[in-house]
Amino acid sequence: MNNKVWGNPKGVFLVSGVELWERFSYYGMLGLLVLFLTANANTGGLQWSTETALKLMGIYSGFIFAAPAIGGWIANNYWGERKCIFYGGLLVTVGHLLLGGPVYFPYLIDLLSDEPISNLLLSSNISYETLFADKETLIQVSSLSLDQVTQYSWLVVGYHLKLWSFLIGLGLIVMGTGLIKPAVSSIINHFYAPGSKSRDSGFAFFMSSIYLGAFSANFVAGTLGEKLGWHAGFSAAALGMVVGITAYIIWQKKYLGDIGIEPQNPSKSRNEQPIKLSLEHKKRLALVVLMGVFTVIYAVAFYQKGGMLNLYTLNKVNRVVWGFEIPATWFLSISTGIFIVSAPYLVKLVAHKFPKIDAIYKLALGLICIGIAYSLLALGDVIGGDNEKVSILWIVLTYILFGLGDVLVWPAQISAAAALAPKHLTSFVVGAWYLTIGIGSWLTGYVGALSTEYSHLSLFVGISTACLFSATVLMLCYGSLSKLSGKVSL
Template identity: 35%
Template sequence: MTNQKTILGHPRGLFLLFSTELWERFSYYAMRAILVLYLTDTTINGGLGWSTKDALDLYGIYTGLVYVTPIIGGWIADNYLGQRKSVIIGGVLMAIGQFSLALPNGSFGIDVHSSFYFGLSLLILGNGLFKPNVSTMVGDLYEEGDNRRDGAFTIFYMGINLGALLAGIVAGSVSDSFGWNAGFLTAGIGMVLSIILQLTLGKAWLGNVGVEPAAKRDLRTKAKTKAPLTAQEIDRLKVIMIMGLFVVIFWAGFEQAGGLMNIYTQDYTNRMIGSFEVPSAWFQSLNPFFIMLLAPLLAAIWVKLGPKEPTSPVKFAFGLFFLAVGFLFMVGAVLEQGGDMTVKTSMFWLVGAYLFHTLGELCLSPIGLSLVTKLAPLRLASLLMGAWFGFNAIANYVAGLIGSHVGELGAMPIFGGIAVAAAISGLILLLLSNKLVHWMHGAEAKATPVQQAAETQVA
């Protein structure tokens, strides 16, 4: 907007935000890839020696809070700090948090548990300021109606997944070679790189984007009105809330990736390729790898279908069905063990599970974000996007709660139960789809097939 210099036809600020988000996502997913493994590892190996239940309980609480604080962080940015300051402050808090996790026991006279909880707290607070505001600035680079916006979010999304792809491989390799502290240190370095990019290039490449708090800008440009919601708007809000319930079910299953599936990879999967043992954390990179591979393919399918393209509720149902298929692969892994927990299962069960979970994500996550922007009244758009992240928060907490019962229930009831719950939820959503589309009052019809295909790649 204020900066007209372009790269590949887009404002160059897009590529700064792409790189900023890439390194922040690298930092987050590097830490996520090793968190549960670190908690459950024996103290003699540098871990904390926690039980699987305690580790997965904490994982659920942590990832849940990560999705709650953006509601607060978005409000602070909109009303007081502006997006740019919020991103920098949030980035600094997260970098300090990662370095706190990396501190060896007794550093500066601080007990390892104290530095661990302090680090997690800073990561949660920092993420709240960072997460909602980088994406907002991407949108602010373009005037309303600019047809480059969908392509811009596609480019931005690839940065997210490139960071996530690198994270599991790098953090896993470093942790295996030099210990858990080195893995967290790597995550901290990634966050520092993100901050440096913003501090050095932000003013020149972004211009005034994200400087002024949105609420102040809105007061300057529009009359302050408080019109009541119309019947049509209420119907659309009902769609968002109902779809949000299915989002909870999907992510509660999907987020087993960083928890229970991560532990299953470590303890019960044959990770040998010849004489090389694949680090457990590397499997966390399968999801972003499959996203980068499959997102363009799925986008092309939506375009090819044209008028026959499924509605958002039907795509959500597909996402739940794909999740169910993914967990059938995990059921297959457990069956291969035959009740003998000393048996190591094939890693191809995990590859299949992550493949179908990724297909599910592509049918649900980007479609959901797009749906909120289509259905939310403009004056409630930020609040409702925050509420949408709130559904993710609930799901992440539930994911940890479910996984934490593996000790008493076993893996089979959990993997099988999630598969059944996802399949039934998908069927229910198919039955509700026509009514939900009716309540949208034509909102989806406003998007062309090409625009919706681009949205498929924006998570």
């Protein structure tokens, strides 16, 4: 019985499918996050300031990509990859359901209190930036007065349930994602022998699954959230994760066999001396860290698409085509669509026609793509002027370059991290590598928040300069960096 599809084991496609639906849920929510946080309370939003919303998005995204370091350690030492995927999927599902709490819980309070709490919260001018609000605070930040509700304490309860159900939901998604991501990447790595030429192909399909989830999420969850209600988009994201974890439960034994059941470095057997890292291993890990520094810069630029660029598209870009106003979240799918279409073919083309272009060079080329993209945004902003909306062409070209940059960067970087890691620390190293994206995503919020103090043009020029300069440094240091990989093919 043939256990391969397109030259890759079927188990690769199973766990990639789990990642697809996890990313569907994540990106479906992420595309709506800043829009929901900054939306007026009378539309169901939390009415946060742009600066606070962008900073929360950065903190949240940072934790999302930092959590896999802990998840990888748990997989390596306690649960194994398989359990991490299962429990992570459950946490993500519950987390997304709680994101709909701002709608569901006020209606529950209506039933318990016999007061129109949900309508009062919608009709008021309440901003939900205060984490712990009392009656006096709500009176100050809203247009309500005490005589508008018999039991004002119920309004305080409704306020906190609406805010904290959402924040707790974000926290559960962080924990679940932290368990899933390193486990999936590690399992894929187990299917390939060291130095296998098929490794990049397997990781390219893995990344294509991520982007297929992201692509469809913006059209499904994003559209539902913008057009029908925020809770509809968040609930659609939860449904996606249910599909993914159900498929995993049904087919894991058939296609994964014994892979990932037992931890690779179980803590219970620590009576033995810990395995010491050789000088070769230390050099390889140093290369992972050094490439990670440049990945941070790439991530800061790339993940603006979920925050500052998403708001820029919503407010500054002329999105009307043939009388139809395109939802802002749809534009986020351009880069993902480019990745899905081009990744498997471009990876194979580079491997066969340009074998000397390794993960280090690909990272530099990816930074160049992003740098040029922000240069185009700057040009479009200059042409558009202060009082006119920017042509849709500029944001489309920008996201096309984002997609090409992703093809060059993410598959090669994840594959390199897994290949350079000592075998007994694969899950942990892959998880720790995600810290680079986490740091970049965290900084994204703070860099994006600068748009409230400086012009978009200044930010576009600054980010473009940083990316192009970093690419130049990376290429100049290529010889020294490549020596650290030893005999490992990147």
